[in-house]
Amino acid sequence: MKKSKKKEDIINTAQNLFYQHGFHAIGIKNILEQAGVATMTMYYHFKSKEELIKEILLQREDKYFQLLEARIHKEKGIEHYIYSLIEAHLEWMEKEGYNGCLFLRAKQEYEGVNEEIASLSKEHKTRLIHKIEQDLTLFGSPKPLSVQLAVVLEGITSMVQILELEQVKASAFALAKNIQV
Structure with a gap:
């Protein structure tokens, strides 16, 4: 529609x-x-500003996951998967994430005020972990790796706010080299 x-x-x-x-x-x-x-x-x-916010968050999540699906390579092994996941997230940060995570901002501003909006952030982060977890099952990887990768992505989101993108990119890939798969 x-x-x-x-x-x-x-x-x-x-x-x-x-x-x-x-x-x-x-x-x-x-x-x-x-x-x-x-x-x-x-x-x-x-109906309200809150309905508008929910729509924005849902559309943003959809756009983010579409980017991940388009950019992640699952067919070339786990190391390539990890690098492509990080690269896709960095691409998102460069295009759409110049000012941090809109979901975390929503959680911070609406926790205790509007739990429906605040919970969208928690659900988004949980879906990201589950998506990574699901992808990793292709490689027989343990569940903790999905959380580790999500922490790397969240670190990228945070650090892009205070450091140059190239420095964050280099650090993220250096961390990826040390992830035990």
Whole structure:
């Protein structure tokens, strides 16, 4: 089903604003002004700001997992899998993750306020671990390796905020060399 142009404008504008400034710092009025959309249009597509946030997070997760599926190589052995996973995540960080993890930001801002939004972050991270775990079953690898790889990915997400991408990339691949498979 094709989304309307106005709905896409709302989602894209809101995502950019939330990503730059946080969820609580941005109001609906600001989103609508920047998207060039009327209030009625917003509420036609979303019941509330929280519904908009949930939609943004779900779409972002889908886009991230699509990138992983497109870039990860499972057919060339576990070492190649690990490197391609890290490379795919680095690509995501370069294109979409310049300001950290939107899911963790949502968890931080909504924990204790809106558990449905906060839980989306936990569920996203759990799905990532399960995806890696599932992929690793092709190689007969132990479960702890999926968590180790997720920690490497989360470290990349964090360190890209304070270090140059090339330094983070080199460090991530150096860590990958030392992972016991």
